[in-house]
Every structure is written in C-alpha cells, then in structure tokens.
C-alpha cells in the first residue's frame with residue numbers, strides 16, 4: 001500500500017498543545033514534513049514603513065518560539081524545517097518533488113496565506129488539503145451564524161456568542177507521538193542552533209518576553225495563579241509594567257498559546273479566587289480578538305484597503321517628515337514619543353498606548369492609517385494580522401466601529417494616565433525641538449523664532 005505523506009505548514013500556530021490540526025495529521029499520515037517559512041519584508045511593508053527589516057525584539061521572540069517548537073517536535077520524533085524561502089515556492093516545490101499526499105494549514109486570517117492556499121488547490125487537485133481553526137477560540141462550526149452574516153459590530157457579535165449555552169472550550173488531547181519525518185531537501189534552511197543564536201541580539205535591551213510554547217504556558221500558569229486577574233479591569237489601561245494586563249498577546253499571536261487553554265486557566269482561577277468584573281473582562285477582551293479574526297476572514301483584502309469596509313476613504317495627505325517623526329518618537333507630543341520609544345526598544349506597547357499613537361497619526365499628523373498599521377507589523381512581538389489591521393481600521397473610522405473615527409485628546413490622556421510624567425520620563429518622551437512642519441506650502445524652510453537664550 002502506498003504511504004501517506006503529510007506536509008504541515010506552520011504559520012501562527014507554533015505549538016503542540018491543543019493543536020487539533022496536528023493531532024489530525026498524526027492520525028492520518030504515515031510520514032510528515034513540518035515546515036515553517038520565515039516572514040519577509042514584502043514590498044508592501046517596505047513601501048509603507050520605509051523600513052527594510054523587522055524589529056529586533058520581534059525577530060528574537062519569533063526565533064525563540066521556533067526553537068522551542070523544534071525541540072518539542074524532536075521530543076515527539078519529528079523535525080521542524082525552517083526556511084527563508086517564500087512559502088508558495090517552497091510548498092509547491094515540495095509537493096512537486098516528493099510524493100506528498102496531504103497538506104495541513106490553519107484557517108489563516110491573512111489574505112497572503114489564503115491566496116497561497118487557493119493557488120495550491122488549483123495547482124494540485126489531487127492533494128488532500130485540510131484546514132482547521134488552530135489560532136482562534138471557536139471553530140467555524142461553533143459560530144451561530146454563517147461568516148457572511150457575521151454581525152457588523154463587536155457588541156452584536158459578543159451578545160450572540162455570550163448567549164450560546166456553553167462556550168465550546170474543547171481542548172485537544174495531548175499528543176503522544178507524531179509520524180516519522182519525511183526527508184526533504186529545501187533551500188536556505190535555518191538550523192535549530194542558528195535559531196538559538198538569534199535569541200541573543202547583542203545591542204538590544206533585555207527582552208520583556210521569552211518566545212515559545214513552554215514560556216507561554218509558564219506565563220499563563222503564573223498569571224492565573226496570582227491575584228492579578230482580580231483587578232484586571234481597573235489596571236488594564238496603564239501604560240507601563242508587566243502586571244497591569246495579562247501580557248498573553250505575544251504567545252497568542254504566534255499561536256504558542258491556545259486561546260482555549262487561556263480560557264481554561266481563567267476558569268480555574270475563577271474557581272479558586274472567585275469570578276468578578278475583572279475576570280469577566282479578560283474573556284471580553286479575548287472576544288475582541290475573536291471578532292477581529294472572523295472579521296478578517298469575512299472582509300478579506302478590504303482589511304488592508306484605505307477605505308476599509310466603508311464606501312469612502314478618509315481625507316489625508318502624505319507628509320514624509322511627519323511619519324518619520326512619529327516612527328522615531330520625535331513629535332510635539334511627549335506621550336506619543338514615549339510610547340513609540342517603548343515600542344522600538346521592546347516590541348510591545350500597552351493597549352492604551354496603541355490607541356494614543358494611532359489617534360495621533362490619524363488625526364494630529366493626518367496620515368494614511370495604513371502607514372501606522374504597517375509599521376506596527378514590523379515591530380510588534382504580538383503582531384497579529386487581524387487584531388492589528390482591525391484595530392487600526394476601527395480607530396480610523398473605516399472598520400467595525402459604529403461611532404466613526406475616534407480622536408483622543410492627547411493632553412487629557414496624559415493627565416489621566418501619566419499625570420506625573422513617570423512614563424514619559426522613563427521612555428524619554430520630551431523632544432524639545434519637535435515641530436510638525438519643516439517647510440511651508442511652497443517648500444520654503446520654516447524658520448521658527450529663536451528662543452530668548454538663542455537670541456541673546
């Protein structure tokens with residue numbers, strides 16, 4: 001009998017625990033290839049961000065996560081192949097050159113991955129291709145509506161999901177082993193030792209997060225064993241520190257942690273400490289993540305379009321200088337600068353901070369929101385296509401917000417969240433020379449009046 005050879009394409013599902021798709025592959029095929037293709041700075045990203053590489057914290061977290069996955073796969077008798085070659089070319093080459101019978105992949109929220117999947121479906125009609133929801137809390141069959149009738153707002157979505165008799169938090173049983181690896185020759189692979197070396201980027205500050213499933217599980221265990229979730233709702237809008245919010249997003253974003261596992265830990269916490277408004281609010285935020293995920297699947301490429309899912313685009317222009325100031329944290333707004341420095345150095349920014357800097361880019365700097373979203377994509381350790389682009393659209397008034405765009409008063413935000421400038425001082429937000437325009441409407445350099453000291 002001919003052997004069944006499977007190819008598992010890892011993307012944002014870098015884990016063994018609660019991975020129903022890997023579970024399925026382990027039952028269906030005799031041999032398996034486990035593949036991950038490193039993300040690259042696409043032309044789109046380079047164009048929108050004027051950057052040519054990802055942030056150091058993001059790369060470190062990713063490589064740690066891949067190293068951890070590779071170790072876990074080894075322990076189950078498997079091997080992870082990591083390549084810098086693009087996914088479509090790599091997948092197509094493997095399927096053409098080797099007797100691959102089955103292909104497995106997550107239900108990707110990203111349109112690039114979905115496009116690749118569709119191209120493979122057309123090119124290899126006899127290949128058995130299986131997708132499952134590894135990244136999300138729900139599976140498609142759990143939704144009480146079809147994707148086409150996904151509610152237009154988060155509140156409607158949440159109400160319908162919460163009205164379900166019981167949240168379907170079925171965690172896949174642990175894997176006891178995996179089919180043997182099938183040997184393939186792939187160009188430009190990265191060895192596990194090199195992934196380990198990636199972890200130490202010499203000139204970057206100490207990392208906030210350790211990548212990988214083991215670190216993610218340990219973090220979730222620690223967080224939910226503490227009393228922190230009891231006051232989450234009161235603290236979640238803080239700007240700095242590790243304890244004011246769950247800090248689960250980096251592991252959730254790369255799929256090192258399953259959202260179902262997080263909900264199970266939350267339920268354990270509630271049994272031990274009691275449920276309150278704050279513990280409920282953690283599941284509320286996870287529902288936001290879920291809403292953005294299903295919206296991305298429904299809205300497809302409009303997630304990246306200027307007008308989003310509206311009929312007309314916002315009125316903006318492009319000011320290269322302003323965008324550069326925003327990225328570098330050199331705007332006239334100290335709180336924005338502090339947040340942007342924090343992002344650059346750590347790969348992380350609080351939810352409040354993200355709302356503040358996005359509002360600044362959209363309203364004060366009057367830039368196209370996609371420049372901001374793309375820059376976040378290159379820097380965030382917890383970058384998630386659906387949550388990132390969905391939140392940006394929401395704030396720009398072209399997404400799922402029934403209220404239209406949201407402008408944050410930056411002075412008020414500073415008074416409310418950093419009245420004593422502790423955060424601004426720590427992240428060096430004061431930028432004395434900052435001004436928005438360096439040239440006037442006919443490109444003539446603007447001379448600002450000299451200060452008293454300079455004029456003496």
Ligand SMILES: Cc1cc2nc3c(=O)[nH]c(=O)nc-3n(C[C@H](O)[C@H](O)[C@H](O)COP(=O)(O)OP(=O)(O)OC[C@H]3O[C@@H](n4cnc5c(N)ncnc54)[C@H](O)[C@@H]3O)c2cc1C
Pocket residue numbers: 236245246247248249250252253282285286288289290292349350351352354355358376380382383384385387388389391392395
């Ligand atoms: C402009 C902008 C861009 C963003 N980009 C991303 C992104 O790329 N990846 C990402 O995971 N989150 C993104 N968020 C959402 C949110 O800021 C982060 O999830 C949160 O700050 C992560 O920290 P935490 O895990 O401590 O969150 P917590 O406050 O502890 O929340 C728990 C979990 O709920 C989810 N969550 C919380 N808030 C949101 C939200 N607004 N939208 C979607 N999910 C949410 C996350 O999975 C988070 O880990 C963005 C928000 C804004 C305003």
